[in-house]
Amino acid sequence: MGVTRSDPPRLGAPYRRLWTSTAFSSLADGLFRVGLPLVAVTMTRSPTLIAGITLAVTLPWLLLALPVGALVDRLDRRHVMLGANLVRAALAVALIGLLSSDVSAIWVLYAIAFGVGAAEVYYEIAAQSIVPRLVHHDVLARANGRLFGVQLTADEFIGPPLAGLLVATGAMAAVAAPGALWALGVAVLLLVRGRFRVDSPAAPQGTARQPATGRMVRMGRRPAGLRRDIAEGVRFLWRQPLLLRFTAMNGLFNLATSAVFAVFVLQALGPMGLSEAAYGVLLSVIAAGSLVGSGLAERVERTLGRTRTLWTSYAAAVPTVAVPALTTNAYVIGAAFFVGGAGILVSNVVTVSLRQRITPDRLLGRVISAHRLVAWGTKPLGAALGGIIGELLGVRIVFAVMTVVALAMLTALLGVDDRRLDAAVRAADH
Template sequence: MHLGTAFWRLWASAGFSNLADGTFKVALPLVAVQVTREPALIAGLVFALTLPWLVFTLPVGAITDRFDRRVIMLAANTTRAALLAATAGAVALDVATIWLLYAIALGAGTAETLYDTCSHSLLPQVVDRDRLPRANARLFAVELTANEFLGPAAAGLLVTAGAVAAFTAPAALWLVAVGALATVRGTFRVPGERRTTLRADIAEGLRFLVRHRLLRALAAMVGVSNLANSAATAVFVLYAVGPDSAMGLTGEVFGLMLTAPAIGSLAGSLVAERVTAHLGRARSLGLGFGTGALSLAAPAVTTNAYAVAAAFAVAGFGIAVLNVVAISLRQQVTPDRLLGRVNSAYRMVAWGTMPLGAALGGALAHLVGLRALFAITAALALTALLGLITVTDRRIDEALLAV
């Protein structure tokens, strides 16, 4: 099935944007640990970066359905580039502090909510809805490869070169992404005149999600999984990096180890359609949630970097399949005029747990230690599988037929 020139330009822009994102999110804690080794302060960076998904995501969804989605994405990436350029300047002048890193994380996270919500809402305007699973698989392949494979590896090398380079490089990449997206022609504003208030628009999107049994259950399942994952990853750098850490890795090796999920994710994205055809949608979702829990359990039982990386790769495969199924389903069953608001309401539940998880991870690391924290989060992640009682293949088929 031909996806069209506009899709491939969007695909290229997404690749550069996610390469910048992946570099920044790994470079940020690696630079921060040069300032402090306090678990609560390190976890606070993830809290600041993900807090906008809890606080701003609902109005962001309403904005996505009111204005041109491509223009919003261009503005969001330009803002992220400017923030990181300012941070690089502060580092060069030796005035950067952990509190400045918090402010940059919060600003970049807010821009991310705008970019990602618009990106998922714009795709059905670029390709036909029956081609969404294939388009999402191709999009996830480049996003995951850039965000989780090339980005972390680049971050480890850039931090070695210096904090200025670690922040300047992703700023430049976001500007390249802006240039690629600017070549996508057309207007991507939802047709129709709006006479309602922003609050009424938000309420309409929330009602759709609350009343849709499958989307509601999926949002809760992803929320539990992200809560557990955020709690573990917020302090994982303390477990892995430094001569006094359990794993004793250098920043470069840490960055390379974090490419393992991307290797699995790339493979999962490329075969997601075939896996789903063989297992069915519900079992494919179960595969993703189950392997995600495995990646959290691995550091609890071993400090061997190869074993942990292998678990990360398996989890990456399963989560990529999960994402193709879940996001394509959401795009297929939601009317386009509501897609921005439903995406944001869904992500408020599914991603809004991440800052809570980061705070939980910092607290538990103090109380029970890092290894026990990983065991607790793995057990918590497994409870997401209970949602498969509701999310069955029969109910998914019924929801698609009702569109």
């Protein structure tokens, strides 16, 4: 039976399985991300050393994003995701063994955090690249909204308070739970059938076509190097000024939020007087707002248009870093986190869907990695800045400085309008 124009495209069973696997993996991320700094607090109260955990887990985005993007465009994207989760589960098992041996050196936490962060680079780039292969482009906003919704809900809404409770019962539980969840993510992802490797353009038997130049080379010789592949993706992003603006905006905002949340645990457990469990609950409010944003993103974009949606959502995200500079009231900060979480999610849905629509599938992994190099590569820089500023000037000064950075981010939207965005999408479709 044919599909009529009145029939809305469905997301489908493969997408739902990806969604379920992502839910397990994201919950594991949330437990690990919050649990590890809480374990570190039992070893040291130095802002620099505590911020080192965030630095270690985010540093791989700065070091590995570009080559990983090129590899994702060469490999089966589902296989990359499976391998990344298996590595993270194995690292969780290794950490359990180290903790059971009473190892208390914080450098061990840094090493495990870096390994988990490296696996995350592979997983995230492959996951975002695989979505357009699973759903129709007309429902990309819906698919991304639901995927981001479950990621943020599990990672930041359920994960943080659960991590606080697990750490209260023992460090072992806080480490074992993420390992088990990453393994569950592997099991569900195995049910997503199909081949998710980008096919090269057709070539005569015995030859292969180099994607960057179309020049023919004989099979058996080394394919075009990673540097050539990486350069092709970077050039594409550089020649798309709208996508480049969004990359710069995300980089500035992630620099600010990474600096703030690298030291926020000291503010929460100190002047704010929160317990570990209450700290986890407060962080989860961001995900509560994100959950609301995931349900509204498609409708808001359709009602306001892309440009007004971007202005509104990015502006709503600024209080996430600004309000902690003004007050230690947990309820006021929680309200700012809720609004900011909704804004962050809506802006992500719009910008990611645009990137997927504008970028050719064969380049998607590389363009995402180039974007993430800037957008997420600033996270370790932010964590380092947060630790240094906090050590020298105090934690609340970190919040004030990063508020200025977040406000500066908004200037990149000047000159962006729906006409330019629509034209970019039409050009990509043709």
